[in-house]
Amino acid sequence: MLVYEGDKQQFLSDVQDNSIDQKIEMNMWSRLHKRVSQSEEQSWRNSLNYMQNVLLDSEIPNSSGVAIEFGIPNTNKRVDFILTGLDRANQHNAVIVELKQWSKVEPVPYIDQLLEAEIIDVQTRFSHGQQVVHHPSYQAWSYRSLISNFNANVHEIPIHLESCAYLHNYVPPKDDPLKQHYFQSLLEEAPVFYRSDVKKLREFIKKYIHTGDAKQTLYYIDNGEIRPSKSLQDSLTAMLRGNQEFILIDEQKIVYEQILSFARRSKEDGKKRVFIVQGGPGTGKTVVAINLLVQLINDDQVCAYVTKNSAPRNVFDAKLRSGAFKRKNISSLFKSSSAFIEADANNFGTLIVDEAHRLNKRSQLGPRITGEDQIKEIINASRCSVFFIDEDQKVTAQDYGDREQILYWASYFNAEVQEGMLLSQFRCNGSDGYLSWLDGVLGIQEETANPTLEGIDYDFQIVDDPNELRRLIEERNKADDKARIVAGYCWDWVSKNDAQSVPDITIDDFSMYWNLRGDGTYAITKESINQVGCIHTTQGLEFSYVGVIIGNDLRYEKGKVITDYTKRAKTDQSLKGLKGRIKKGDQEAMKTADIIIRNTYRTLLSRGMKGCYVYCTDAGLAQFLKTRIAGYVDEEESPLLAAEKE
The missing domain is CATH 3.40.50 (Rossmann fold)
Structure with a gap:
């Protein structure tokens, strides 16, 4: 959903008369029912003044589309700034700009190990101290990939997407941490521009925006059907076929087929369904879960693999992204159990919850505890939810997920319930x-x-x-x-x-x-x-x-x-x-x-x-x-x- 939309001329006018932050704030409330903090308002005023300066170039068409705070469907992520138009071949183009107010950046001390694991982090200073964050190019690229992978119009119109990061307060030191050799592939995907790079950023934009589109591209993006792209489906299928670790055996295949049928029925009739799979260590719960994820993506369902613990998500993400598909973004398919606090009802076709015994009652995001109940939020967010559970693997006082609680919330939502059991030991x-x-x-x-x-x-x-x-x-x-x-x-x-x-x-x-x-x-x-x-x-x-x-x-x-x-x-x-x-x-x-x-x-x-x-x-x-x-x-x-x- 677009919080702010206009063309370049309207955007410049709103910035110059100091109304841009008020308009965004009002739209955040009227469209998303979200109140914003003073720090957010201040960041809009600062960053958008810099973007105004970038767009004060007569060769960037006045009728180019401008979107601010575009909410990426099925996530709580928002894109800072999008500029749209047509290229020289009259094709629809959109440039995603990730805006950062950083003034100082430092490398993390263990960067080589992080890159080995494909976790792309840097360290920056916020008002409350130092914090480890993703490289801005990675963030810009990942948002572009999310939109590309799940917005049908991007492929059917088609719309060419580009991305970059603009650090308008940042003056790089001689040995710039953001442009070290190990970030090269990221910078190729989404270049980063600094305080003195206004002309370079203008030239980057003009490579893709030659004539205005009267916001037509924004309309296509905002109204595109949310479903997995064909390229994502093809990549996942190829990756799974080449990975012997994910082959189904014996009752794994039976439970897999039962869940698949269950999820497909929910897609057809829209009824909520909950499937509970019990199995001890080594019975193949994760093997079934990953196979389901891939097949349901190929069924055009918007779905995700969910765990409280980040370790399994990171490992299976890395395993599926190996080989020729290393740069394909499938990280959006792997979500934390706390990701559904603000999700709308039935945002997802199917959510596949592994290690469901590790779910918490309430999600903790930083110092704040928010949300009501992770099981409730997951069932609410999907038409079909699948819970893989082993209650003998609860290992913290906060581990809350059990069969009784899942059945309680399934009844609350009047969901049809089916259960399965994995018994054979493969470990x-x-x-x-x-x-x-x-x-x-x-x-x-x-x-x-x-x-x-x-x-x-x-x-x-x-x-x-x-x-x-x-x-x-x-x-x-x-x-x-x-x-x-x-x-x-x-x-x-x-x-x-x-x-x-x-x-x-x-x-x-x-x-x-x-x-x-x-x-x-x-x-x-x-x-x-x-x-x-x-x-x-x-x-x-x-x-x-x-x-x-x-x-x-x-x-x-x-x-x-x-x-x-x-x-x-x-x-x-x-x-x-x-x-x-x-x-x-x-x-x-x-x-x-x-x-x-x-x-x-x-x-x-x-x-x-x-x-x-x-x-x-x-x-x-x-x-x-x-x-x-x-x-x-x-x-x-x-x-x-x-x-x-x-």
Whole structure:
């Protein structure tokens, strides 16, 4: 939706008589029902005065279309400025301009790792301090790609889109952080212009806008049908066919077909539907989800893959964008669970929610907590919503998603509900027995069909030295670069704010850092073998081999595996809100903390496809686990157990 629309002549007049900010503010309220802050008004006055100066060029036609604050459908993103017209071949053109008031920019210290993972960040100073943000060229290009991928008129008219960024306050230093060699491909997609580049920006615009269009191109953009473009469909199909990780097997295919039919019916009759899929670790929930995403895009549905945790989104985005399609923008298909607070009803055809047990009740955006209920918002925003869930993988006090809550909100919206189950194990060497054993030794289930690992074909080892754990994982990693070390959150993340700090995790002569700050693809980034992952960067993902460091929050005492919330790191947020209640004697809070710690290790210990190696900081727990691998040890033959019995 266009907040402000006019032609160049009208725009210049509105800026010159100081009414431009008032008109935008009134339209924001009348069209979007949004109130704006004083800082937003001030930014319009500042930036649009600079754009006025750019457009004071007689060769830029007066009848060129001007749009300000164009809302990109199905997102909460708005494009700062669009100028439209016809090129020399009489084709419709639109130039997207991302406006920035930045005056100082600095490179982030770990930029090489970020670029390896294709996360394009720089560091800038705002009034409230320093902040890491996307490169402005990336932002301009991504907005262009969003419009191109989902606006049918862009391809059918067609409309040629270009994009750039204008930093009108920025005077670059000699060694400009924004134009380093690793940003070259971004700058080719969307050039960046500075305070002294007015003439260069004018020439860029005039390459694409030769004659005016009387706002016709704006009309086409604003009224284009919102659906996936054919080029996006073709790219996704080719990518999926070439990726063996996403092939469906057995009941995965059955559940996939059931959901597909469900979603197609919602597209035909407009009725709300909710599909709940339950499945444990390694049963293929994500494989089904990604296949659904691609097929529904090819069905012309506007849909997205949703998780609370950014790690799975980043990894699957990167995997699908590999190869010849690296520059295709499909990041808009991967959304946070907090992205639907302001979404209109049925904005999406289908929303596919992976790791639905990790959903929060309310979304937190920066210091403000907004929204009412993430499950409600997701169901409201889509005709069909699909929830993949495993309630035994809740790992923080804020994890709220469960079957009962999904059914409650489905009933609220009068949605038809269907459920499915994924059972076959495709992780842990296909062994359901290993997961059963894991539930037993962790005390999650009292009775288990597999009290030991006898007869279970899975490489599980307890090691007595964390350096040996590291050696084993590094050796396994040589085969496929898919082995990683992870740990319980029992060590403070000191390096988060100080990259030059001592290593976060130190055990005698062993030391390593937590996973790289800003490394959104820890599971597949090459350098991650030298880092330790945590639950937040690994849940929903898998490795060929996983090395797990179990901290002192899980110990073996007096014949039982116990948890100890006090041994969690101060920087750990997973028990937020529980510790104070526990200190006051709240037994329910104590029970919740106990479950979270056990579930965390259950999740970490089930990440390995072929094997899992474990180091325990508690010697008693290490000894106990050893006795449960090959078979029970008689208590008289075990000095540790015998001493405890006395």
